[in-house]
Amino acid sequence: MLTMILRRIVLAIPVLWIVASLTFILVRIVPGGPFESEKALPPEIVANLKAKYHLDRPWPEQYVMYMGRLAQGDLGLSYKYIGRTVNDILADAFPVSLQLGVAGLSLALLVGVPLGTIAAVKRGTAGDYMSMFVSTAGISVPSFVVGACLIFIFGIWLRILPVALWESGRHMILPAITLAVSPAAYIARLTRASVMEILEKDWVRTARSKGLSEQLTILKHVLRNALVPIVTVLGPLTAFLITGSFVVEFIYAIPGMGRFFITAVGNRDYDLIMGTTLVFAVLIIIANTVVDIIYLILDPRIQVD
């Protein structure tokens, strides 16, 4: 397992290099630059600003400089949050997004797995149709609609929960629910399909016929095996949560990475765009590695090369 993790780390370096290079080129061929805002600055000032951030140099030179700094872990300077380095901004924003993401993912798993399992076990009953209807609705509703509804009900109407910023545990409730709705629905659908398939296996019949109680059969023999496909989607799910965090952080004015990414794209804040994209890439690589590790634990037959 240790060799596997080491291999992943070594493999991650070229992937990150490709991501960095692509983003580097992409942000620079986009029309508009960081200092072309509504208020046109005098050309001398723009020239000075560009010189300060070395944006007046030719691209290959900028590229070599950027990669050199990146190799040392320096992600550069933000052009809009003056005086702050990208490392600074991300050091503040990352924990916020991580908390939100972990809260959302845990909530999604806590709701999705039981919902899907119950639906599969009670297959064909009203409860099954009900939970499948709810989870199809869950994947069909845009998260900004969930957010708007929650804000309207709990923030404006009942006035019991804060609807913006990120200051206390109470601030996390609505954003975490908003983020969790579609992943939970997605996990529920997946769990149902997976559990239904496992329920027909021979070993489940064996477990039942040897007199094991239904609960124990489900917990010990069905769920452990049904979880494999669910673990598989944890990788894509991380990407999904990152996407979700863009919207949720936008709606609730949460100072996380998604929000910084969106504003950075709007501002053409090159280094900040690249910094956030790289962190997202690292997160996805870690998620996929974790998936493989959990695989090994859940099913020792799987060989990860």
Add this chain to the structure above:
Amino acid sequence: MGANKTGWKYIWHRMRSIPTAHAAFWTILFLLSIAILSALGVHFSPYTYYDTDTSMQMMLIGPCREHWMGTDELGRDMFSRIIYGSQLSISIGITTAVVAFFIGTIYGSIAGFCGGKVDSLLMRGVDIAYALPDLLVMILIGVLIGRGTSGILIALGLVSWMGTARLVRAQFLQLQHEEFVEAARAAGQSSLLIVTKHLLPNALGPIIVALTFTVPSAILSESTLSFIGLGLSPPACSWGTLASDGWRSLRTHPHLIFFPSLFIFITVLSFNFLGDGLRDALDPRTRLNFGKLQKTE
């Protein structure tokens, strides 16, 4: 179409026995015909989507008899705007599915038909593309190409084809060893003919299911992008831009975000139910436990 008529009739019959899918089918047909008719110039209300009425009493009014869904801050009739927005939202969904069909099918066919090294190389590419967050890629591509409708369509097309490609490849790998394909090969048919005449028609069912799911996810992505201000922007009018406009007055005039959201939700839900239904109907292993079919079985 590849499958014979009785095949499609059978699928339709099976699908009709699933209430959600059946209802979804007619809902989609209804929404689609409204969008098409309005694009052809049929008016569903006495108001246009762009006429403003800035007299005090006509701005930002809630739903009432004259304006079923109220008016916005410029006194424009929301019902007319939503009908007009349906043209863009639905056509973006369907166009994306068509683009995903072409890119995904061609890519997946090459991988599945060639197999071996070509296959593993192409599929590694899909794996990488699949791992990236859609919205991240779409935002980056969107700013590159521009935020017009074409920019959004290209961005959506580029993130939507991977699922279809994987599916087509898997189907092809499975079908390759079927007798009818070997017979065609033995008869000396060209590769192109084998792909188009024998492999694709037999893989069509799952492809259609995948495409049915592409439409709602494209509609969701477009509305989400427009909502966070990185997708379409006014004067373009989609359900996403309408919801985005309504978001700003959530506190005071919730009807402005409610109605566009409702339409997005109903459309996406219908396509998802239709996709589920088609998948179950196409899969001969599923026994459908609903009313009619259960009796006939």
